[in-house]
Amino acid sequence: MSSPLSKPQIIAHIQKSLNYTVFDSKWIPCSAKFVSLGNFARGTGVMQIYEVQHGEAQLIKEVEKPKPIKCGTFGATSLQQRHIATGDFDGNLNIWNLEIPEVPVYSVKAHKEIVNSIDGVGGLGIGDGAPEIVTGSRDGTVKVWDPRQRDSPVANMEPMEGETKRDCWTVAFGHAFNDQDRCVCAGYDNGDIKLFDLRNMSVRWETNIKNGVCCVEFDRKDINMNKLVATSLEGKFHVFDMRTQHPTKGFASVSEKAHKSTIWQVRHLPQNRDIFMTAGGAGNLHLWKYEYPAQRSKKDSDNVDVGVAGTVNLLQNATLSTQPIASLDWSPDKQGLCVCSGFDQCVRVLIVTKLNVV
Amino acid sequence: GTYQPRFQIWSLASTVGKVPVEHLDYDFIEKCKDVKYLEKILRVLRSGDEGIYPHLIKFCESHLEKLHPRSPALRKENLVATAASLSNDEWSQIADELKTWQEENKKTETLLKQQSAFDDLVNENMPPIRGSNHSIPLSQVNVVSTDVCKHVHVCIEQKFDVEKECERIDVSEVESYPPAARITGDPKIKTKVDTSLLTQQEKLLLANREKDKGNEAFRAKDYEEAVAYYSRSLSIMPTVATYNNRAQAHINLKHWHSAMADCQSVLELEQGNVKALLRRATVHKHMGHFHLATEDLRKALMEEPQNAAATQLLSEIEKMKECQPEKQSKGKKILIQEVEEKDDNRNGKTKADGEIFF
Structure with missing residues (x-):
């Protein structure tokens, strides 16, 4: 345990008010620039690029798009190209070259309704497999796309005919530790969490956390899946140890009631998978560290392996605003640097100190 | 009453x-x-x-x-800190670091942009597109996962037997835990990364990330996985730090010969590297080469006369030389190794980041 002096501090470095509702903000890899996505009051979409310079966020590019943009990812692009993939209110998946963002380099009508969530893998040297993008939508489907294939997804996870369609709020890649294994985790409005195995094209595991699942994230995408965090509508989050799957009990987990209201986001520190930040409905951030138990699995009465969950410790918290913080992104390059955006129409650049000593 | x-x-x-x-x-x-x-x-x-x-x-x-x-x-809500809530020194250090990072980043970015001409080549090298438009119904959990569990279960049992064998020889094993994960040292992690088409910048970034993954596995006591990721990092770009880390992971796995080889690699690159000398001394000690161990420790102390770990190890070896003739019984030898290992662990914990990593 760290002494009070070595406790990480969450420092508000830059705060920028925007003239639109911002839904997502993402660092451009290998740069001090971030992209901010949202919608103008007149109903159109907007994509802005900011550069952090001399303690300020300077707007260097802005483009308006027909539909509000809900979410974005750089996970499936190469380091040289650094194209961003976005999902919009109309169900479109677009990929943009930020040098010439006027026309998308890839565009597909991915869903019938809004794309709530997007994630990418296979780019930026993350994992050895193909570059792929996953989208989750209010239309109840989760689809996987390969930017090299134009019109149809490479995998489609949809309810059977006659089944109730659930609103999919969040998707995340994981388990991409070689060129074949890969999983997608999806969270739904009714508390369902489903883990899809893309190698075997099957549902590998499912559970229900009783409240709408706002965000899921693996601690790292490109390792043998290790941990998964799922956050919920009523302020709780669950950490699952994904290393030991019991045939009936599934994965062991620990949960924590951390925020007074909805936890909108969880993001693991890119440089240390056991540290993560949750962003909540009351405008606050909580920084956590997962501690492994002495033994991560044991034998149950039938001599079958069952996982043992660890504990989570709060390292720091900070209130930024009275409005919810809806998105958060750690810089992949500079440890402790992060950008977040909230319903108060602000993007903030934060610096979290002393992360290397916790 | x-x-x-x-x-x-x-x-x-x-x-x-x-x-x-x-x-x-x-x-x-x-x-x-x-x-x-x-x-x-x-x-x-x-x-x-x-x-x-x-x-x-x-x-x-x-x-x-x-x-x-x-x-x-007892958790209290904190307002977010600002530059003003830090001491001048602390803030100027953070601001300077950020500035240096931004400047370096600019250079990296320029270099990346110059390389974009290779994009087509990269595309050719990518894994193929997944077979088209697979559909996974949301409802049924596939039974495959249970089979996976059974298969893993078998492997683990064999593994545990090996450990039981060790316990029979050595009673003091109680303190050392079995490896944390079920699927440690997964053979499916490729230990070499194809770097033929990567630029120098990309190699540096990737090598660092694979090393981070190794460090994370190391902290979770998955030493075999740590070795796999350090190996990936080394296959991209060999560095003194990564060889040193892999040496320590090998030591924890009691892979004395591999640990020795890694220490040698460090010392070929950097003659007086204290960590490598200390680790090689540890290996020599475990292999019963007390004189060689002493020699390494003397060298380490010439570089860093105040090094407590070296002094301690040296005095232990002096004692061992006194009480133990050249050929000891195997049981006794392992007993002493265990006592030593506990010390190693303690060192590793208190100085984890400073000593073992980076």
């Missing part, structure tokens, strides 16, 4: 969920050892429903903190 019935009410109250007014009392709180109940009292006091007692709240908090410093009830 009066305490007994009070205790009964207390235990009843703790199950029913109500706090009687007489428990909102300095005397009672001071004697109460039940953390959950104290948290409940605190909640009632803070609610103000039974009156406002700021001193009693403080008293209850400090008593609870003594019993359970990490109690969620």
Whole structure:
């Protein structure tokens, strides 16, 4: 345990008010620039690029798009190209070259309704497999796309005919530790969490956390899946140890009631998978560290392996605003640097100190 | 006589969920050892429903903190810090670091942009597109996962047997845990990364990330996985730090020969590297080469005369030389190794980041 002096501090470095509702903000890899996505009051979409310079966020590019943009990812692009993939209110998946963002380099009508969530893998040297993008939508489907294939997804996870369609709020890649294994985790409005195995094209595991699942994230995408965090509508989050799957009990987990209201986001520190930040409905951030138990699995009465969950410790918290913080992104390059955006129409650049000593 | 019935009410109250007014009392709180109940009292006091007692709240908090410093009830909401809340020195250090990072980043970015001409080549090298438009129904969990579990289960049992064998020889094994994960050292992690088409910048970034992954696995005590990721990092770009880390992972796995090879690689690159000398001394000691171990430690102490670990190891070896003739019985030797390993672990824990990593 760290002494009070070595406790990480969450420092508000830059705060920028925007003239639109911002839904997502993402660092451009290998740069001090971030992209901010949202919608103008007149109903159109907007994509802005900011550069952090001399303690300020300077707007260097802005483009308006027909539909509000809900979410974005750089996970499936190469380091040289650094194209961003976005999902919009109309169900479109677009990929943009930020040098010439006027026309998308890839565009597909991915869903019938809004794309709530997007994630990418296979780019930026993350994992050895193909570059792929996953989208989750209010239309109840989760689809996987390969930017090299134009019109149809490479995998489609949809309810059977006659089944109730659930609103999919969040998707995340994981388990991409070689060129074949890969999983997608999806969270739904009714508390369902489903883990899809893309190698075997099957549902590998499912559970229900009783409240709408706002965000899921693996601690790292490109390792043998290790941990998964799922956050919920009523302020709780669950950490699952994904290393030991019991045939009936599934994965062991620990949960924590951390925020007074909805936890909108969880993001693991890119440089240390056991540290993560949750962003909540009351405008606050909580920084956590997962501690492994002495033994991560044991034998149950039938001599079958069952996982043992660890504990989570709060390292720091900070209130930024009275409005919810809806998105958060750690810089992949500079440890402790992060950008977040909230319903108060602000993007903030934060610096979290002393992360290397916790 | 009066305490007994009070205790009964207390235990009843703790199950029913109500706090009687007489428990909102300095005397009672001071004697109460039940953390959950104290948290409940605190909640009632803070609610103000039974009156406002700021001193009693403080008293209850400090008593609870003594019993359970990490109690969620003690969490306070903090306002986000700003540059002004730090000392001048602290802030200017952070600001300088950020500035340096931005400047370096600019260079990296320019170099990346110049390389974009290779994009087409990269595309050719990518894994193929997944077979088209697979569909996974959401409802049924595939049974495949259970088979996977069984298969893994078998492997683990064999593994445990090996460890039992060790325990038979050595009684002091109790302190060392079996590896954390089920699927450690997964052969499916490729230990070489194809770097033929990567630029120097990309190699540097990737090598760092694979090393980070190795460090994370190391901290989770997955030493075989750590070795795999350090190997990936080294296949991209060999560095002294990564060889040193892999040497330590090999030592923890008791792979003496591989550990030796990694220490040699460091010392070929950097003659007087203290960590490598210390680790090679440890390996020599375990292999019974006391003279070679002593030689390495003397060299280490020439570089760093104040190095406590080197001094300690040296005095241990001197003792071993005295009490143990050249050919010891195998049992005794392992016993001593174990004692030593505990020290190693302690060192590793207190100085984890400084000593083992980077």
